[in-house]
Amino acid sequence: MKIVMMGAGAIGAYFGTRWHDAGHTVINLVREGRAEQLRTHGMKINSPVENTEWNDPNVATDPSEIEEPDLVVLAVKGYHIEGALPWLKDLVKKGAKVLPLLNGVEHYATLEKELGEEAVLGGLAFIIATLDDKGHVEHTSEFHDIVFGPLHPSQEAICEELSVASNQAVMNIRMSSDILEEIWKKYMFITAFSGITTAMNTAIGEIRDSPPTFRIAERMLEDMQRLSVAHGVKIGQKEVDHAFKQLKKLEDHMTSSMHQDRRKGLPLEVEHLHGGAMRLASEKKLTLPYIETIYGIIKPHDGMDA
Numbered sequence: 001m002k003i004v005m006m007g008a009g010a011i012g013a014y015f016g017t018r019w020h021d022a023g024h025t026v027i028n029l030v031r032e033g034r035a036e037q038l039r040t041h042g043m044k045i046n047s048p049v050e051n052t053e054w055n056d057p058n059v060a061t062d063p064s065e066i067e068e069p070d071l072v073v074l075a076v077k078g079y080h081i082e083g084a085l086p087w088l089k090d091l092v093k094k095g096a097k098v099l100p101l102l103n104g105v106e107h108y109a110t111l112e113k114e115l116g117e118e119a120v121l122g123g124l125a126f127i128i129a130t131l132d133d134k135g136h137v138e139h140t141s142e143f144h145d146i147v148f149g150p151l152h153p154s155q156e157a158i159c160e161e162l163s164v165a166s167n168q169a170v171m172n173i174r175m176s177s178d179i180l181e182e183i184w185k186k187y188m189f190i191t192a193f194s195g196i197t198t199a200m201n202t203a204i205g206e207i208r209d210s211p212p213t214f215r216i217a218e219r220m221l222e223d224m225q226r227l228s229v230a231h232g233v234k235i236g237q238k239e240v241d242h243a244f245k246q247l248k249k250l251e252d253h254m255t256s257s258m259h260q261d262r263r264k265g266l267p268l269e270v271e272h273l274h275g276g277a278m279r280l281a282s283e284k285k286l287t288l289p290y291i292e293t294i295y296g297i298i299k300p301h302d303g304m305d306a
């Protein structure tokens with residue numbers, strides 16, 4: 001299978017290298033700065049599961065360099081989506097389907113409108129990973145999962161193909177028959193987890209030590225549950241309880257990718273995740289008081305805080 005990794009950041013570099021190691025043609029379609037870093041330092045993954053290196057990774061800096069792509073795995077941040085559209089359009093014209101692995105929901109409407117509904121699969125990544133100063137991946141959790149599935153009946157074949165192609169890859173990958181519901185469940189979880197860890201600027205352990213603070217995370221899950229129902233996705237109290245249990249089970253040091261970005265002084269996905277939830281709520285005349293509050297607390301740190 002010919003896979004284009006669009007965005008070879010933390011998750012793109014991680015999963016792209018794992019597919020490469022499994023024998024697939026993986027092309028990292030990146031911007032100039034990242035291309036230079038990959039040429040100089042190559043790909044390296046430091047992982048509790050298995051370390052690996054790809055010394056001379058395939059790098060492209062324009063879609064015209066790529067022939068007959070099967071799948072574009074989209075692993076950019078929410079605030080990169082608009083900028084990614086021209087290259088995505090070129091690749092879709094060449095026959096590729098697009099599998100986004102971003103957190104959040106709002107990007108699906110944009111991608112479907114710009115690329116066509118048949119081109120956009122549903123996808124999610126579950127991993128804790130970040131890049132070091134050489135652009136190598138630091139994978140710090142035992143889990144490294146992808147869940148994906150069709151959002152349009154015409155996508156069954158490419159989904160089956162990806163499933164088979166991933167059999168030998170060092171990752172847990174699963175095809176879902178209801179990827180939309182899974183995307184919303186993760187959206188509910190990540191909005192609470194990234195919201196509380198980024199707003200408090202600390203990992204989950206310290207948040208749990210303060211029950212009134214931890215309760216805010218539960219309230220955010222409830223806000224997101226109401227939002228999903230308003231958008232026709234069946235998420236109930238059972239799923240809220242399950243997500244809250246997951247927050248209770250995480251190891252003390254664990255934190256969200258958004259909080260890791262705050263620690264590094266990078267731009268945050270707060271507009272995409274929490275801002276997106278507020279826009280989706282206003283479409284349905286809902287208010288999300290806890291999401292709105294946490295959004296207000298995080299917003300000043302977007303790209304400004306070390």
Ligand SMILES: NC(=O)C1=CN([C@@H]2O[C@H](COP(=O)(O)OP(=O)(O)OC[C@H]3O[C@@H](n4cnc5c(N)ncnc54)[C@H](OP(=O)(O)O)[C@@H]3O)[C@@H](O)[C@H]2O)C=CC1
Pocket residue numbers: 006007008009010011012029030031032033034075076077078080083084087101102103125126127128129130131257269
């Ligand atoms: N990191 C994690 O642990 C997890 C992250 N996620 C989600 O996955 C998504 C990606 O996160 P993550 O990998 O951490 O992000 P990173 O910031 O590490 O990587 C994003 C990459 O996208 C690249 N990029 C941006 N625009 C383009 C473009 N137009 N063309 C090509 N490359 C582009 C950036 O390149 P450049 O260097 O040029 O800016 C950067 O390398 C987010 O939605 C995040 O929430 C989900 C689960 C876990």
Ligand SMILES: CC(C)(CO)C(=O)C(=O)O
Pocket residue numbers: 103125126127128190193194255256257258
């Ligand atoms: C919750 C987690 C770590 C799971 O993959 C995540 O998606 C993130 O922090 O962005």
